[in-house]
Amino acid sequence: MMLTHWSGDLFTPLSSLTLATTAEQASSSMIFTSVLLSLVIVYLASKLGGELSKRVDLPPVLGELVGGVIVGVSALHLLVFPESGATATDSYLMSFLQWLGHLSPEATHSLFESQSEVLSVLAELGVTILLFEIGLESDLRELSKVGYQAAIVAVVGVAVPFAAGTVGLMLLFNVPAIPAIFAGAALTATSIGITSKVLSELGRLKSKEGQIIVGAAVIDDVLGIIVLAVVASLAKTGEVDVLNVVYLIISATVFLLGAIFLGKFFNTSFVAIADKLQTRGQLVIPAFTFAFLMAFLANAIQLEAILGAFAAGLVLDETDKRKELDQQVIPIADILVPIFFVSVGAKADLGVLNPAIPENREGLIIAAFLIVVAIIGKVVTGWAVFGQPQINRLAIGVGMIPRGEVGLVFAGIGSASGVLSKPLEAAIIMMVILTTFLAPPCLRLAFKGSEEPTESLDSLNPLQEKEPAEINS
Structure with a gap:
């Protein structure tokens, strides 16, 4: 029924319809068409960018981000969004659809807003699944082995760049408190995936340095998600309320720890339910149901949905089916997560960093400042x-330097909330790109010439009893 009506709108001569009816019907029936074409662009950009990035030994997520920049407002103008200040006339995709469907300007504008809203919802769903996947990969049992050294590195790696970035933006550039806090929070992230890959290639993953880095990055993710939940909630209120900040920190911490604690009792029930189900999706559907429920509960207490999804991942990682669940979540994440990364890149207007335009020079200076703080703030750890x-x-x-996909999560949430100005958003994107590009070669240089260590992290923690059963597990 819908397809017949849709096909008619596309190919029936307009002489048989009034202008008002055409505008109304075209704007509603072509939403699906516009979303399909948008997804074609998203997947082409993400896959081509990811493959090219992989071939030059860089993280594929960087390629997805750059692909989004190319198809977005900074270059080809195929995917643009209203929140970045663009209109339907700025999108070549909308111009094509207007020509294809013989749409009026009013219908094209309505189509543009609807298409952008659908893509934004899909991107939010993608980042929720991404955080669920990160939670599944954050092994709580490994956290008990890395010891206090990794915890100290993680805390310093969060506190130093956050404080330096926030205070510096407010004092040096007169950035308002909320955007400054958000940018400072984006500096706290660490990408465990990128660093782990390089350490594995160098044969240093099990070294003392390697295990401290990986352990600290995992703790960094936990602290970073709490920071993100706090600052994203602050962005909704538009002001810094000390009592509200205390409430958010306490509620985020209690929510995360409470979910992990209760998860010990939930895991048995989850496995029992999954074993009794006989139809397709007997494992992944209950898992996503739990993740979305946790995301809803986090939202209900004024936290971010991504915190709930992350907590759900941590809980389910403790089940006996975690490896099987990991494998089933990956293809779903492969479909939805690229929409988030490409959307982040598409919304970033890097044109505001063009030094030829005088008013853009402040954005370049802010980007340089963030990059310096991002590097020094992690090196000191x-x-x-x-x-x-x-x-x-x-x-x-x-x-600890690379921000990678975690830094993009901060940028994406900040962009969606509308709290970041264009220069500040573009500066954060540039910081994420540069730190992620620099980290792999710099890590190789840092290890170059040093002796291959034989000690593992177990020797770092004198409080830990090294029982054979624990080590083998």
């Missing part, structure tokens, strides 16, 4: 490790 005179502190600090 290596000197937070104490009692290990022979350890490679520079390698630990450099290993």
Whole structure:
């Protein structure tokens, strides 16, 4: 029924319809068409960008982001969004659809808003699934092995760049408090995937430095998600209320820890339910049901949905079916997560960093400032490790530098909330790109010439009893 009506709108001569009826029907019936074409552009950009990035030994997520920049408002103008200040006339995709469907300007504008809203919802769903997947990959049992050294590195790696970035933006550039806090929060992220890949290639994943970096990055993710939940909620109110900040920090922490604690009792029930189901999706559907329920509960107490999804991932990672669940979540994430990354890139107007335009120069200076803080704020974490005179502190600090997909999550949430100005948003994107590009070669240089360590992290934590059963598990 819908297809017949849709086909008629596309190919029936307009002489048989009034202008008002055509505008109304075309704007509603062509939404699906516009979304399909948008997804074609999204997937082409993400896959081509990811493949090219992979071939030059860089994280594919960087390629997806750059692909979004190319098809977005900064270059080809195929995907543009109203929140970035664009209109239907700025989109070549909308111009094509207007010609294809013989749409009036009013119908084209309505189509543009509807298409953008659908893509934004899909992008939000993608980032929710991304955080669920990150939670599934964050092994809580490994956190108990990395010891206090990794925890100290993580705390320093969150506190130093957050404080330096926020205060610096407010004092040096007169950025309002909420955007400054959001940008400072974006500096706290660490991409565990990028660093782990490089450490594995170098044969250093099980070294003292490698395990401290990975452990600190996992803790960084937990702290970063709490920070993100707090600052995103602050963005909704538009002001810094100390009592509200305290409430958000406490509620986010209690929610996350409470979910993990209760998960110990939930895991048995979850496995029992999954074993009794006989139809397709007997494992992944209950898992996503739980993840979306947790996301809803987080939203209900004024936190971000992504915190609930992350907590759900941490809980289900403790089940006996975690490996099977990981494999089933990956293809779903492969479909939805690229929409988020490409959308982030498409919304970023890098034209505001063009130095030829005088009013853009402040954005370039802000980007340079964020990049310096992002690098120094993480490098200093290596000197937070104490009692290990022979350890490679520079390698630990450099290993914490890449922001990767986690930094993009911050940028995307900030962009969706409307709290970031165009120069500040573009500066954050540039910071994420540069730190992610620099980290792999710099980590290789930091380890170059040093001896291959034979000690594992177990020797770092004198409080841990190394029982064979625990080690083998």
